[in-house]
Amino acid sequence: MTASLGTHPLRTLTTALDLATLGELGITGPASLLHKNSATDPLCWLRRGEGLLGFGEIASFTSSGPSRFADAEAWWxxxxxxxxxxxxxxxxxTGAMAFGSFAFSKTSAFDSLLILPSVVVGFSSGTAWxxxxxxxxxVPTVDSALALLRTAAASAAAENSTPDTPSAGTVRSGALTEEQWKKTVAAGVEAIVRGGLEKVVLARDVVATFPEPVQRVSILQRLVRLYDECWTYAVRGLVGATPEILIKVDGSTAQARVLAGTLDREDEPAGSTGFATAVLGGSAKQRQEHDFAVRSLTRQLAxxxxxxxxxxxxxILELPNVWHLASDVTAELASSNGHLPTSLALVEALHPTAAVCGTPREDAGELILELEKMDRGPYAGPVGWLDGAGNGEWGIALRGAMLEDEHNVRLYAGAGIVEASDPAAELAETWAKFRPMLQALNLPHHP
Incomplete structure (x- = not known):
């Protein structure tokens, strides 16, 4: 566990941004501030033209192991x-806030992070700040805050739009080849048949390598443009666009979006209507997988x-690459000793759900460690932000990748395995889930 802090207390100043100021700076929304010319890569949480962008870094906290959530909460x-x-x-x-990313597993060697930016631009429900x-x-002032924003806006205005030129990158297998991973899926099915395990989520990785340095902000620009319905996230080397919210806390209300059950949109017949409803909604295997995930989350949240x-x-949630079976869960939070649970406390209680681990949770987690032959790192872990009032939005880090260095990007995707799973079909599902990051990297959709 490490933390970087100054010798002075935290000070924050939040001020509203009016339309005149935004217009003067040429800011049409948070995505217009994504640019290559900033001194540091932005911290990002954006969807449908709303969200948060952070620039700079004044403090950070890292931890690992079973206590990573509690350690981060205590530091905050x-x-x-x-x-x-x-x-x-x-x-x-608004006010004090931090961006965060947490490793999927308590056994992971990857650091879980909370990062305080030096400046944040936010957009929500017609309000900008x-x-x-x-x-x-x-001591922050309105003038000093606006000066930082002008610098960021000037850099964005000076940059041309990101070209969508074909990439010279190549893709290779990660920890397991396709054939090895299909055998892993078969082993997962065998474990379920033996009894005691209802579902296990098995993931795989591929590595994309490029001769030229990868532009992280270009990835974000493309994800924002192509996957506006998803939450585009970036915390240091972790980037992606997730369709799944683990927990959102706004005062005394909590919300979650559960996804389980997937259909590749490339399978859609031309001119067909109701295809996803018939295939996904009518599949006992997909409905069973979804039911496990909903029951898992509601049991932990109750x-x-x-x-x-x-x-x-x-x-049916329609995304550019796939359809999902989706359920939105809403909860009114209970007070304990006069305090509502914070978003990070709920993250600790809910993670990992059956949608990314399996059920029963402990048994599925042990099988994942045995079969996957890799460290998921932050893949399928919580990613998002929290503020000083206990609010926050935490997605599940899906449809994403880790930028390991300037030339190598590791992509992750997984599939929910139940007794009726077919290894070849599950492999195809992972390629559909790799597609957002392959598109963002200008790589073929299925190498």
């Missing part, structure tokens, strides 16, 4: 204990809620 609360927070906007994501954070004794609701039937 300690930081807030003496903070001076000036916030005229008072919305989720700017937050400056300091730890060096500097102790924190006074009221919990979810639909009896899932809906």
């Amino acid at each position: 609360k300690d930081l807030l204990a003496h903070a001076a927070i000036e916030d005229s906007v008072r919305m989720p994501g 700017l937050t400056q954070l300091t730890l060096d004794g500097t 102790p924190f809620a006074t009221d919990l609701s979810f639909p009896t039937e899932p809906f």
Whole structure:
């Protein structure tokens, strides 16, 4: 466990941004601030033209192991204990806030992170704001915050749009070849048949290598453009566009989106209507997989809620690459000793769900470690942000990759395995889930 802090207390200033100021700076939304010319790569959480972008880094916390969530929560609360927070906007994501990414497994060698940016630009429900954070004794002012924003906006305006030229990159197998991974799926099915295990989620990796340095911000630009319905995220080397929310906390209300059950959109017949509803909704295997995931999340969330609701039937979520069976869960949070659970406390309780691990959770987790032959790192772990009021949005780091260095990018994808799973079909599903990152890297969809 490591932490970097200044010798002074945290100070934050949040100010609203009006349309005139945004227009003067040429800012049409958060995506217009994504550019290659910034001094540091942005921290990112964007969807449908809303969200948060962070620039710079004034402090960070890293941890690993079973206590990684509790350690991060303790560090964050300690930081807030003496903070001076000036916030005229008072919305989720304003005031003191941090971006975060957590490793999937308590056994992972990868660091789990919380990062405090020096400046944050936020957009939500027609409101835009700017937050400056300091730890060096500097007192943020509206003028100093706007000066930082002008620098970022000027860099964005000076840059041409990212060209969609064909990439010279190549893709190779990661920990397992395709044939080895299909045998792994077969082993997962055998474990389920033996009894005691209902579902296990098995993932695989591939590595993309490029002769020229990879532009992280170009990846984000393409994901924002192509996958607007998803949450585009970036925390240091982790980038992606997830369709699945582990937990969102806004005051006393918590929401989650559960996805399980997948159909590749390349399988859609020309001119067909209702194809996904018939194939996904009519598949006993896909419905069983989805039911496991919903029951897993609601069972873990129930102790924190006074009221919990979810639909009896899932809906079809349409994305550019796939369809999913999806269910939105809503909970009214219960107070304990006068305090509501924070978003990070709920993350610790909910992760990992059956959608990314399996059920029963402990048995599935042990089988994953035995069969996958790789460290998932932050893949399928929580990624998102939290603020000083306990609010936050945490997605599951899916449809993503780790930028390991300037020339190598490791992509991850997984599939839910139940008794009826077919190894070849599950392999094809992983390629459909690799597609967003392959597109963002300008690589063929199925090498």
